[in-house]
Amino acid sequence: MNTVFTLCLYGVTVILLIISFGKDKKKTRMALKRGWRIFVTVLPQFGAILLVMGMMLATAPPETIEIIMGKESGVRGLLAPAFLGAVAPVPVLIAFPVAAQLLQNGAAVMPVAVFVSTLTTVGFVTMPLEMRYLGKKVAWMRNLLALLFSFVSALAVGAALG
């Protein structure tokens, strides 16, 4: 699925580039230079995020999620998976199948839902980069609100699916 998205993105980009090039060669070159400059500016931060991700995957295999999850019940049982999702920069392509495995092994729906929610919407490792673009205040508020609403979303999924 991700491959389809990447291919579409390449297709659209190539078409836009051709149109741009046809209209104005100089401007197109300027656009490419601009994109390159923005890329180089954020590269160190991206590198750091990817490195943290690598360390996490190397020291804690995906099965660790299984150990951390599902020991306690009720709202307290949601705290550990929520925290795990918020701090672990794990790509969803790795995390979703692990979450699916958990559900198949009989884990409760709510902890899995809160984990999926915080994993995708809250990112403490990526907050320095977020602050660089959105400022401290917005970055903090967005992450804290996303954390809070992850519980709401998990409760809804839990209530709907029992």
Added chain:
Amino acid sequence: MKGFAKRYGFLAGALLLNICLWIVLPHAGRASLAFTGRNVIAFLVNMAPVFVCIGLLDIWVERETMVKIMGEGAGVRGATVSFLLGSVTALPLYALLPVAGILIKKGCRIANVLVFLCASASVRIPLLLFEIASLGFGFTAVRCGVNIVIIFLIAFLIDRVLTDKDREKIFGINGEGA
């Protein structure tokens, strides 16, 4: 100097941590670098077109046009465009921050930038089938439905709290030459 530390501090810290890891647990340290190497390649392949598009958008789209589509006065239509733009992507939130930066530079309303970012994180149309396959249709449907409401709630809650000074600062850090 401060800018330099800000730019490379995080990377230096992460590298140092990885070196420590290598010394304490040589196997994990090597595995981490191997993971990172593979991730970097996948990341570059995924991100190359994004940065080309950022460049094209910066050069071709006039500020006035962007303000009309996603700016202060764009209303419901602006929020809808932001939501759709966010939900058609399948990249992690942090990867789209440079896109958010260019949107802010072009005068996109902060609330709409947040709708874009939040939508890209929790309602990813290209990944829906994958989510349904892994976690089931019910799970995915309820999660997405609830999250559509949450996305707008978060964006407009933050927008309400921001002062004019906060806004100026955010537009400042993403302005010309940033």
